[in-house]
Amino acid sequence: MALFFRPPLPPPAPNSFVPPDVDTINYFERTVIRPLQINLRVDNLNTNNNPTTPQPSSQPAADVIPTLVAMEANITNLQVETLASLKSYADAAKVSAPITPPPPPPPSKPPQPKPPLKRNLLPQAVIQTKGKTDPKSLPSFVDLVTTLNKSLHEHPKHLHVRVVGVKWTAASNLVVRAQAPSPSALVNALKAVQASITSNLLIIKDIIPNTRWSRVTLSHVFTGKEPDSPAYSPEALHEELSTHNPNYTSLIIRQYPSWIRNPKNFTNGQTSSISFAFEDPDGTCAQRLIGTSLTAFGNLRCTLKAWVSPKKTAQKP
Incomplete structure (x- = not known):
C-alpha cells in the first residue's frame, strides 16, 4: 500500500504561500485510488470464499501502478512550479481567488436632444391701416408682393430691399417680411413706396417695425367724468402722461x-x-416699470401694474 502514497513535497520556499491544491489531490484520490482499492478488496474476498476460483492475476495492478506513479509525479511537479511562481501572499490570493464575472458595462447615457435650429428671422414691419376692411376686398398676397418689389427696385435708395412675403392680421393690418439690413431700414423703404399700394380700400395710417410689445395697467386715474363733460379721451390721457412723466x-x-x-x-x-x-423687445421695460408710480391729473398714487386680460362675461340671450 505504500505505492499509493504521494512522495513528500519539497519544503516551501521562504516567504512563500502554499496554493490550495488540496482539491486537486482529493479529486484524484476519490476518483482513482479509492475505486481501485475497493476493486482489490472485492477480488480478495472472492478468492477467499471460493478457493476453486483462480486468483486474479496481478497484471492489472502492475499496469495501473506505473500510471498512478506518473500522475503523482505530475501533481508534484505542478505544486513545485506553482510554488516557484508565487512571490507574495498577494500572488497566492490571486491564484486562489474565485473567478468573478467582469463588471457590467456602465449604463449608456440617454441621447441628448438636439438644440433647436435657429431660424434666420428676417426683418418685419407692420403697415397699419385705417379701420377694418372686408378680407375679400383686400389685394391678394401675390399682387402686393409684386407691386412692392417693383416699386422698391425702381427706387434708387432701396434697391437692396426685397419683400419675401406678407400676411393680413385680424385688424386688417399688413405684416411685411423682407430682406433688409434692419427693421428700421425696412420701415423707411416701405414708407418711400407706400403710395404704390394705397387705394380707396387700403388707407395706410402708419408703418412701424414688427417688434414685441408690452402692455401695463395704470390704476387710480381720474376719469374726468362730470355732468357736463365725458371721460378723458386716449389722446388727452397720452398728452397728460407725456407732460409729467419722463x-x-x-x-x-x-x-x-x-x-x-x-x-x-x-x-x-x-x-x-x-x-x-x-x-x-426683451420685456425688460415692463419689468422695470411695474410697481412704480406715474402722475396723472395731479394724482401721485397712480401705480403701474402687470396687465391682466379682463374676463369676458357671458351675454344674456
Missing part, C-alpha cells in the same frame, strides 16, 4: 392709453384704470 416719454408708445372699463358707466369724480402698450 419714464412714460422715453417709451415708444404703440397704443395710446385707454380705459379698461366702459367710460359710459363712470360716475362723476370717479377714478379708474387705463392700459397702454409700448415697444419692449
Whole structure:
C-alpha cells in the first residue's frame, strides 16, 4: 500500500504561500485510488470464499501502478512550479481567488436632444391701416408682393430691399417680411413706396417695425367724468402722461392709453384704470416699470401694474 502514497513535497520556499491544491489531490484520490482499492478488496474476498476460483492475476495492478506513479509525479511537479511562481501572499490570493464575472458595462447615457435650429428671422414691419376692411376686398398676397418689389427696385435708395412675403392680421393690418439690413431700414423703404399700394380700400395710417410689445395697467386715474363733460379721451390721457412723466416719454408708445372699463358707466369724480402698450423687445421695460408710480391729473398714487386680460362675461340671450 505504500505505492499509493504521494512522495513528500519539497519544503516551501521562504516567504512563500502554499496554493490550495488540496482539491486537486482529493479529486484524484476519490476518483482513482479509492475505486481501485475497493476493486482489490472485492477480488480478495472472492478468492477467499471460493478457493476453486483462480486468483486474479496481478497484471492489472502492475499496469495501473506505473500510471498512478506518473500522475503523482505530475501533481508534484505542478505544486513545485506553482510554488516557484508565487512571490507574495498577494500572488497566492490571486491564484486562489474565485473567478468573478467582469463588471457590467456602465449604463449608456440617454441621447441628448438636439438644440433647436435657429431660424434666420428676417426683418418685419407692420403697415397699419385705417379701420377694418372686408378680407375679400383686400389685394391678394401675390399682387402686393409684386407691386412692392417693383416699386422698391425702381427706387434708387432701396434697391437692396426685397419683400419675401406678407400676411393680413385680424385688424386688417399688413405684416411685411423682407430682406433688409434692419427693421428700421425696412420701415423707411416701405414708407418711400407706400403710395404704390394705397387705394380707396387700403388707407395706410402708419408703418412701424414688427417688434414685441408690452402692455401695463395704470390704476387710480381720474376719469374726468362730470355732468357736463365725458371721460378723458386716449389722446388727452397720452398728452397728460407725456407732460409729467419722463419714464412714460422715453417709451415708444404703440397704443395710446385707454380705459379698461366702459367710460359710459363712470360716475362723476370717479377714478379708474387705463392700459397702454409700448415697444419692449426683451420685456425688460415692463419689468422695470411695474410697481412704480406715474402722475396723472395731479394724482401721485397712480401705480403701474402687470396687465391682466379682463374676463369676458357671458351675454344674456
